[in-house]
Amino acid sequence: MTRVAIVTGGTRGIGEAISLALKNIGMTVVANYAGNDDRAREFTERTGIRAYKWDVSDYDACQDGVSRVGAEVGDVDVVVNNAGITRDGTLLKMSYDDWKAVIDTNLGGCFNMAKASFPGMRDRGWGRIVNIGSINGQAGQYGQVNYAAAKSGIHGFTKALAQEGARFGVTVNAIAPGYIDTDMVAAVPADVLTKIVAKIPVGRLGHAEEIARGVAFLCSEDAGFVTGSTLSINGGQHMY
Numbered sequence: 256m257t258r259v260a261i262v263t264g265g266t267r268g269i270g271e272a273i274s275l276a277l278k279n280i281g282m283t284v285v286a287n288y289a290g291n292d293d294r295a296r297e298f299t300e301r302t303g304i305r306a307y308k309w310d311v312s313d314y315d316a317c318q319d320g321v322s323r324v325g326a327e328v329g330d331v332d333v334v335v336n337n338a339g340i341t342r343d344g345t346l347l348k349m350s351y352d353d354w355k356a357v358i359d360t361n362l363g364g365c366f367n368m369a370k371a372s373f374p375g376m377r378d379r380g381w382g383r384i385v386n387i388g389s390i391n392g393q394a395g396q397y398g399q400v401n402y403a404a405a406k407s408g409i410h411g412f413t414k415a416l417a418q419e420g421a422r423f424g425v426t427v428n429a430i431a432p433g434y435i436d437t438d439m440v441a442a443v444p445a446d447v448l449t450k451i452v453a454k455i456p457v458g459r460l461g462h463a464e465e466i467a468r469g470v471a472f473l474c475s476e477d478a479g480f481v482t483g484s485t486l487s488i489n490g491g492q493h494m495y
């Protein structure tokens with residue numbers, strides 16, 4: 256049976272690697288994206304993976320997006336909540352808008368997508384939800400009270416929903432990536448990033464594909480007994 260998967264933020268960075276990894280294990284993948292139309296068009300031409308545009312922080316847009324995918328592609332069996340943004344700054348400099356945008360997108364997006372997709376998974380008796388957390392949600396990070404709070408929230412959300420999903424055949428897990436060589440991490444000031452990399456025992460940034468392989472496992476049939484777990488993929492930077 257071909258499973259239908261939605262990867263939020265699935266046309267760039269870690270999300271792009273996840274979209275490709277799920278396609279490679281035989282799933283029919285839809286990549287959601289919020290902003291960059293040119294990049295989405297290029298992604299679809301290159302990979303053959305359809306891209307659907309909506310903002311995961313918008314509750315109604317998630318309801319509409321998941322039902323459009325259901326009608327045009329097929330019932331949604333797998334959701335990977337990967338979409339995320341940063342608005343880094345110390346608390347003293349952080350605006351309310353910077354706080355709210357990160358909480359609404361990174362954490363609110365998980366709720367909105369689960370509300371839209373979980374009922375169908377329950378009805379069909381099978382589902383996979385994988386939420387992309389972060390090392391910075393586990394350990395905290397200077398200059399990221401918004402991001403760390405949202406990502407930490409994702410880890411709690413995962414464990415709570417896993418308990419609700421278990422009796423319906425729906426597993427819910429998280430991956431906590433460390434610092435991965437994406438545009439998001441490239442935006443960290445070079446001197447700060449050098450100090451961060453110096454503390455990674457493996458001695459380098461991670462690659463998006465190293466996260467994607469973990470997601471593919473958690474979404475597979477083989478992972479039916481894995482739920483409520485957090486898989487840390489961080490080069491040993493934080494052992495938790």
Ligand code: CAA
Pocket residue numbers: 341343344345348388389390391396397398399402432433434435439440443444447
């Ligand atoms: N611990 C303690 N003190 C620190 C510190 C740290 N980790 N980092 C900076 N400081 C201190 C500085 O030494 C400085 O002190 P002085 O004024 O006494 O010299 C003070 O804090 C201000 O530091 P900055 O000059 O760096 O402050 P800024 O306002 O210019 O920048 C910042 C602050 C935006 C947070 C910047 O430091 C930064 O970008 N840090 C990186 C944040 C980060 O790691 N983001 C991750 C993005 S990628 C991601 O999130 C993906 C993922 O899941 C891993």
